[in-house]
Amino acid sequence: MIPRRSPIRPATRDGATLTCAGVSVDFGGFRALSDVTATFPAGQVHAVVGQNGAGKTTLSRVMAGLVTPAAGTVQVGDRLLPGGNVSEARRNGVELVHQHFALPPDFTVAECFELFNGEQGTVGAFSRAGLTRRAADLLAGAGAEVAPDAVIGRLPVETLQAVEIARALASCPKVLILDEPTAVLPPPAMRGLFDRLRRLAADGMCVIVVLHKMREVFGVADTACALRAGRLVLEPTPIGELDPATLSRAVVGDVTVEAAGTTPEPATSAPVELEVRELGARSGAHDASAADVSLRIRQGEIVGVAGVEGNGQRSLVEAIVGVTGVRSGSIAIGGTDVSAAPVRERRARGLRVIPFERNVEGVSLSSALWENHAAMDGGRGAFLITPQALKRRCQEALRRWKVSYRSVDQQTGNLSGGNVQKTILAREITDGLRVLVAAHPTRGLDIAAASDVRGALVRAAEAGAAVLVVSADLEEMFEVCHRVLVMLGGRVVATFERPFDAEPVGAAMVGGGGG
Amino acid sequence: MRRLLGDGRVAEAVRPIVVVALSLLLAVGVFGLSGYPVAGIVGGAVEGSVGSAAAWTQTLRWAIPLLIIALGVGITFQAGYFNVGAQGQMYAGAIGALAVGLALRDGPAIVVVPLALATGVALGALWALVPGVLRTRLGADEVVTSLMMNFIAVLLLEWICVGPLKNQDGSGQAATTDMLPAAFRISDGSGVSPLMLGICAVLVIAAVALRSRTRMGLEIRIVGRNPVMAEWMGIRSSRVGLLVFGLGGATAGLAGAVEVFGPLGSLRAGFSPQMGFMAVIVALVAALGPVRTLVAALFFGALRAATLYLPVVNDLPLAGLDMLNGMVALWITVSAVPVILARRAARRTQGAATVAAPVEKPVEKEAVGEHG
Numbered sequence: 079m080i081p082r083r084s085p086i087r088p089a090t091r092d093g094a095t096l097t098c099a100g101v102s103v104d105f106g107g108f109r110a111l112s113d114v115t116a117t118f119p120a121g122q123v124h125a126v127v128g129q130n131g132a133g134k135t136t137l138s139r140v141m142a143g144l145v146t147p148a149a150g151t152v153q154v155g156d157r158l159l160p161g162g163n164v165s166e167a168r169r170n171g172v173e174l175v176h177q178h179f180a181l182p183p184d185f186t187v188a189e190c191f192e193l194f195n196g197e198q199g200t201v202g203a204f205s206r207a208g209l210t211r212r213a214a215d216l217l218a219g220a221g222a223e224v225a226p227d228a229v230i231g232r233l234p235v236e237t238l239q240a241v242e243i244a245r246a247l248a249s250c251p252k253v254l255i256l257d258e259p260t261a262v263l264p265p266p267a268m269r270g271l272f273d274r275l276r277r278l279a280a281d282g283m284c285v286i287v288v289l290h291k292m293r294e295v296f297g298v299a300d301t302a303c304a305l306r307a308g309r310l311v312l313e314p315t316p317i318g319e320l321d322p323a324t325l326s327r328a329v330v331g332d333v334t335v336e337a338a339g340t341t342p343e344p345a346t347s348a349p350v351e352l353e354v355r356e357l358g359a360r361s362g363a364h365d366a367s368a369a370d371v372s373l374r375i376r377q378g379e380i381v382g383v384a385g386v387e388g389n390g391q392r393s394l395v396e397a398i399v400g401v402t403g404v405r406s407g408s409i410a411i412g413g414t415d416v417s418a419a420p421v422r423e424r425r426a427r428g429l430r431v432i433p434f435e436r437n438v439e440g441v442s443l444s445s446a447l448w449e450n451h452a453a454m455d456g457g458r459g460a461f462l463i464t465p466q467a468l469k470r471r472c473q474e475a476l477r478r479w480k481v482s483y484r485s486v487d488q489q490t491g492n493l494s495g496g497n498v499q500k501t502i503l504a505r506e507i508t509d510g511l512r513v514l515v516a517a518h519p520t521r522g523l524d525i526a527a528a529s530d531v532r533g534a535l536v537r538a539a540e541a542g543a544a545v546l547v548v549s550a551d552l553e554e555m556f557e558v559c560h561r562v563l564v565m566l567g568g569r570v571v572a573t574f575e576r577p578f579d580a581e582p583v584g585a586a587m588v589g590g591g592g593g
Numbered sequence: 594m595r596r597l598l599g600d601g602r603v604a605e606a607v608r609p610i611v612v613v614a615l616s617l618l619l620a621v622g623v624f625g626l627s628g629y630p631v632a633g634i635v636g637g638a639v640e641g642s643v644g645s646a647a648a649w650t651q652t653l654r655w656a657i658p659l660l661i662i663a664l665g666v667g668i669t670f671q672a673g674y675f676n677v678g679a680q681g682q683m684y685a686g687a688i689g690a691l692a693v694g695l696a697l698r699d700g701p702a703i704v705v706v707p708l709a710l711a712t713g714v715a716l717g718a719l720w721a722l723v724p725g726v727l728r729t730r731l732g733a734d735e736v737v738t739s740l741m742m743n744f745i746a747v748l749l750l751e752w753i754c755v756g757p758l759k760n761q762d763g764s765g766q767a768a769t770t771d772m773l774p775a776a777f778r779i780s781d782g783s784g785v786s787p788l789m790l791g792i793c794a795v796l797v798i799a800a801v802a803l804r805s806r807t808r809m810g811l812e813i814r815i816v817g818r819n820p821v822m823a824e825w826m827g828i829r830s831s832r833v834g835l836l837v838f839g840l841g842g843a844t845a846g847l848a849g850a851v852e853v854f855g856p857l858g859s860l861r862a863g864f865s866p867q868m869g870f871m872a873v874i875v876a877l878v879a880a881l882g883p884v885r886t887l888v889a890a891l892f893f894g895a896l897r898a899a900t901l902y903l904p905v906v907n908d909l910p911l912a913g914l915d916m917l918n919g920m921v922a923l924w925i926t927v928s929a930v931p932v933i934l935a936r937r938a939a940r941r942t943q944g945a946a947t948v949a950a951p952v953e954k955p956v957e958k959e960a961v962g963e964h965g
Contacts, residue, residue, distance in 0.1 A: 401824050422827030433825050442819035453815050453826045455808065463808050 093120030093283040094155035094171060094252035096141060101150035103136050103308075110136045114150070114310045116303055120252070120284040123275050124314055125299035127289055127329050129524030132305040134288045138255045141286070142174035143167030154253060171252030175242045175259060183231030187224060187241050188213035194245055220244035221274055235387055236267035243274065253284040260294055266584055267386075272298040290524075292322045293553075304328040329525065342540070343560060344378030351377050351412055351428075351544035352398070352513045358406035359397035366568035368393035370407070373563060373570070375513070375544035380535060382559035383548045386587050390568035391548045392434060395517050398546070399431050400424050411513055425454065428512025432502055432519045434548075436495070440502045443491030447483060448472040450490050451505050475504040480530075496527030503534050514538050517548045532558050552580055609878040609885075612924040613892070620917035624909070633907050641902025642895035651901065654784035654856060656894025658683070658848040658865070660793055662872035663890055664800045665844025667881040671804075672837040673817035678724060678739030679845040680869025681746030685720035686713035686846025687853045688753055691860050694773045694853070695758060702776045709777070710850045717846015718839045720746065725838025729831035735838075743869070751862040760859065768862040777854060784856030792851065793887075796844070800883035813837060845869065867918070871897075874922050896921075 096118045103111040111133045118124045128134045139145040141152055146162025153159065154170045181190050188209040213226035222240035224233065233241065239259060246254055256275075260268055275298055279285045289295050295302050295317070302320055304312035312328040352375040360367040368390040375381045383391055396402035398409055400421040408417045411427045419427075433439035441450045451472035452463070472486045481500045483493060490498060499519070507514065516535055520528035536558055539545045549555050555562050556578040564572040564586040572586040625631040642652050662679045669676040690713035697705045724738035754760075754768035761771065780786035804810045812833055816823045820830040848868075853860060875893050879885035896918065903909045 399825060400827075420827065420829070421824065422829075425827045431825060438819070438821050439825045440822060442815055442822050444818045445815060449811060449815060452811060453823070453828070461808060462806055463811060465805055 092252060093281075095119045096172070096253045096284055096286065097153040098137070098141065099151050099153070101137070101140055101147045101152065103133075103140060103145055104148045109308055111140070111147070111305075111308045114305070114308075116310055116314050118253075118284055118286055118301075118314060121279055121282045122300035123279045123285045123287060123298055125287055125289045125295045125302040125317075126305065127295055127302060127325065128305035129329060129526065132329075132524075133308040134305055135257055136308075137305065138174060138257045138286065138288055141167075141253070141255055142172055144174070168249060168251075171250070173246035173249065173251035173254050175239070175246050175254070175256045181230045181238065181242065181245075183229075185230050186227045187217070187230065187233075188226040190230060190241070191216060191245055191248055194248070216244050216248050217241070220247045221277075236270075239267075239271065240274075247278075251283070253286065254278060256285070256287045258288050258290060260289060260291070266587065268294070291553075292325060295325065296322065326525070342378075344376050344539070346376075348377040348379070349413070350374045352546065353410040353413075354394075354398065354407070355409075356407035357394065357397055357404065357409065359393045359402050359404055361393040361396045361402045365392040366390040367405075368397060368565075369568040371565075371568075371570055372407075373546075375546060377542045377544055378539050379561070380539045380545040380547060380559045382555035382562040383546065383565055384550075384552060384555060384562050384583055384587060385565035387550060389565045391517070391565055393568065394565070395431075395434070395515055395546075395548055398513075398515055399429070399433075428510050430506035430508070430511050430514050430543075432499075432506060432514070432516040434517040436498050436502055437491075441490045441498055444489055446487050447476065447490055447493075447501060448486040450501060451475060451486075454505055472504075475508075476501060479504040479534075496523045496530075499523060499527065499531060503531065507534060507538050511538060511541075511543045514543050514545045515548075516545065518550065519547065520549070520551065520554060528554070552578075552583060556580070609880065609889070609925070613878065613921055616917070616920040616924045620913075620920050623916065624913060627913075629907065629909060629913075634903065634909060637903045637906040638899035640906070642899040648898060648902070650783050650785050651898035652891065652895040653790075654894070655897035656890045657784065657789055657793055657855075658852055658868055659872050659875050659893055659897075660887060660890035661796060661848040661851065662845045662869060663875035663879065663886045664796055664883060665841040666873055667876040667879065667883070667886055668800070668803070668813065669837045669841035670876060671817045671881050672813045672833055673820065674725075674728065674834055674837060675736050676721060676724065676739045676838060676841050677736055677873055678721060678742045678869070679841070679872050680866070681739070681743035682717040682720045682842040682845035683849035683852070683865075683869050684743075684746035684750045685842075685849065686717035687849030687857075687860055687864075688750060689713050689716035689846070690850030691758065691770060691773065691853045692753075694777050695771055698774050698777075702774075706777055706779065706854060709854065710847060713846045713850025713853075714843045715846070717849060718843040720846070721838045721842020722835065725835050725842075728838070729834040747863060750860065750864075754860060754862045758860070770860045772859045773854065778858060779851070780855040782856055782858075786855070789851060789855055792847075797883050797887055800886070804883060809833075809836070845872075848872075870922075871918070874925050877925050878921075893921075 098114055098116050101111055101114045102109065114133075114137060126134050126137065136145060140147050140161075143152075143159060143162060143164040143166060151158055152161070152167075154167075154172055157170050159170055159172070160166050182193070185193065188206075191213045192209050210226045217224055217226065217240075220240065220243055222237070222244045224237050224241060228237075230238065230241070243254075243256075259271060272294075275285050275287060279300070287298070289299075299317050301314040301316050302312070302325060303310060303314040304325065306329065312325070352373075354371055354373045357368055357371045366389050371390070371394055373381060383394065385391055393402065397404050400416070400419065404417045408415055410416060411424060411429055414427060416424050416427065416429075437443055442453075445453075448465070448469045452468040469486045476483060476486070479500045481493070481497050481504065483497065490501065493501065514535070519531050519535065523531060532554060535545055535547060547555060547559060559578075560576065562574045562578060562583060563570045564574070564583060566587065572583075574583055574586075621631055621634065624634055641648050643649060662683060666676065666679055690709040693709040693712045694705060697708070720742060721739070723742055724733070724735045727733035727738050728735040751768060754770055758770040760769045779788050802810075804814075812823070812828045813836075815826070815828060816830045816833045823830050823833070852865065857864065871893055875889045876886060878893075879887075879889040900911075900915075900918070904911055
């Protein structure tokens with residue numbers, strides 16, 4: 079009954095060169111890719127860089143057969159892939175690791191592998207022991223340290239990614255494509271990923287990886303190519319012939335990137351705007367409880383909270399905002415205890431928030447821009463509203479923040495990620511601002527947009543706000559913060575002052591003692 | 594369908610019309626195939642709904658309760674709650690209003706009638722708040738609970754009609770209650786009067802104002818579209834939820850009270866059994882806009898009037914006309930329900946996060962956050 083499976087332990091991998099010839103993709107009237115021609119030889123790690131909306135994800139999806147190109151072809155070795163056919167692409171050895179993991183949260187790791195297993199038996203039946211054995215083999219082969227019977231929904235994000243990669247490697251692909259694999263990873267896990275990718279390339283595989291940061295490109299890739307507005311502006315070029323400045327210019331074009339600069343130190347006499355004392359709070363099953371967290375932020379001060387995701391940052395932020403109850407300890411805004419106050423009252427006292435997930439907690443994608451903007455009334459609580467006045471207010475704010483939009487009546491979901499984030503800034507950074515809580519404020523944004531957002535945080539602090547930044551991007555925090563706290567297991571385990579050094583901060587994040 | 598119509602603003606307005614037209618065509622096609630005179634049916638339908646003053650009265654008579662209920666249902670839907678208990682809320686309102694009217698049958702109309710209508714409104718709201726509280730406090734599915742409340746209301750009405758308010762001098766053939774004094778009636782048997790039209794006008798204006806001129810209306814829309822974001826903005830989804838359940842129930846209760854004090858004059862077990870559900874369809878056809886609700890209510894009122902008129906002129910069985918109604922309902926449901934369900938799904942994940950139930954955060958992210 080139970081189909082026999084050969085134990086898969088790929089000792090040597092083979093690779094194949096992947097070639098795109100004249101690939102163009104249209105989404106409706108929008109040209110996402112135009113005439114992209116590039117060759118990615120086997121045995122190397124190829125970085126694809128570009129801003130948000132430059133077409134990186136689209137290109138990787140075309141290569142994996144998820145998107146049908148309007149023109150052009152994709153070739154693996156000497157085989158031409160039929161456009162837009164995932165199973166055919168997989169059969170020819172192309173595997174894609176998605177940016178957002180698509181594994182079902184209730185399944186175990188072993189079950190997930192079976193789910194994506196291409197070589198079906200006649201009946202499709204399987205034994206649990208067989209699955210577990212096979213999964214263990216695959217995980218070991220991919221260098222992922224995780225138990226086959228672990229439940230997906232409970233795994234930390236970096237392990238999840240290792241599982242995804244192991245899943246992709248299960249079919250012995252010739253080409254492995256990773257779409258922004260570093261976006262979700264804490265720095266220590268990044269090194270592990272890069273080592274893994276380098277090993278795969280050394281075995282002969284063609285590894286194509288979409289990246290955002292220069293440092294990462296130069297840390298892992300053999301070649302780099304750049305996309306800008308759907309065009310390949312830099313052909314895959316050996317990394318030795320490139321320097322960060324050249325690559326940045328290729329990515330950004332002629333736009334000058336505004337540097338946030340270093341924020342001046344706040345006066346030591348400045349009053350404390352946000353005070354959290356011995357806070358205990360729990361956001362949900364996917365984040366550690368914040369335990370005994372204390373922090374004080376003065377006017378004009380920017381304090382960062384670093385940590386591997388899931389170590390209580392969400393619990394802390396939600397408790398400050400008021401969407402999660404305070405179990406113990408207290409929170410005060412501007413000297414007033416708000417531990418039991420509803421969100422609205424805290425906002426009325428000057429609390430403003432850039433939430434973790436801008437599309438979920440930050441805006442309503444299907445609502446009009448002006449509605450999202452008017453959702454915050456700053457505690458004024460008037461019963462009657464005048465839509466025209468609100469629309470005008472929204473218009474002015476969006477113009478001030480240089481959001482590209484057509485009309486304030488348009489659906490927010492039509493904007494790009496960077497522009498959505500700017501609409502949130504436009505709504506939150508207003509006159510009444512006293513405490514700004516920014517959670518992953520630049521996640522997924524391109525270089526220019528991220529720099530705008532960082533600049534906004536710095537300006538808010540300069541204008542006298544107390545700013546709390548939660549981020550996974552240490553470089554960013556070192557750039558803007560006065561102090562950086564590290565959370566681990568729900569507790570603040572270390573505090574760092576300027577000048578910052580990545581080594582001890584990174585060590586504290588993963589609980590490496592000494593720090 | 595979506596491809597055919599695109600998804601712009603124009604398409605949104607055109608879609609319900611296309612849907613209704615298709616259903617009518619289909620129904621007429623079925624009648625034709627069954628050997629009924631198509632021309633006669635179409636002619637009869639027009640004649641019975643808008644062909645004469647009497648026909649217009651009939652159309653308005655049915656449009657009035659549909660409109661009143663649908664306005665409230667529309668508000669509930671806007672906040673993302675799928676309250677389908679309008680039928681029961683209408684019964685509750687009708688029973689309450691009638692009870693007050695009969696208890697104070699010797700009182701002055703100017704006092705008793707407003708009091709009775711207010712009682713109807715309050716009882717309708719209470720009836721709706723049961724699923725509302727169960728939904729917002731305990732996370733119980735409001736579709737199930739509001740539907741269940743309908744059955745309770747049907748049985749309650751039956752009991753009222755054979756028990757406490759039973760018609761003493763009736764023949765006993767049908768379960769009916771005593772008649773209200775003529776002085777209390779706000780319309781004659783035709784079911785249309787200036788006062789009733791005035792009530793409708795006030796309600797439409799109030800609904801338009803609520804939607805576009807109040808912060809509450811804005812908050813209702815935001816909660817309906819993204820309850821999680823609403824919470825982060827300081828808008829309490831559960832409170833907005835209770836409010837819209839209350840409003841929806843209140844209008845349904847008012848419709849019930851108006852029915853009793855208007856055309857009916859007394860209650861009969863299982864009167865107007867389709868009204869609450871038709872109103873849901875009216876609200877969906879109108880895509881929840883108050884003015885469009887008015888238009889849709891008129892249309893479905895006309896349809897109802899035609900439905901009652903056709904068997905008189907042709908020998909079309911009544912069941913054939915129910916089929917027509919059902920066809921429209923089916924099409925509308927098919928085209929509108931996915932939207933409502935998506936909103937419910939968004940709400941459910943949010944409910945799971947705030948209620949003490951096990952939390953499923955990653956699901957929430959996948960459901961709403963896929964906009965790479």
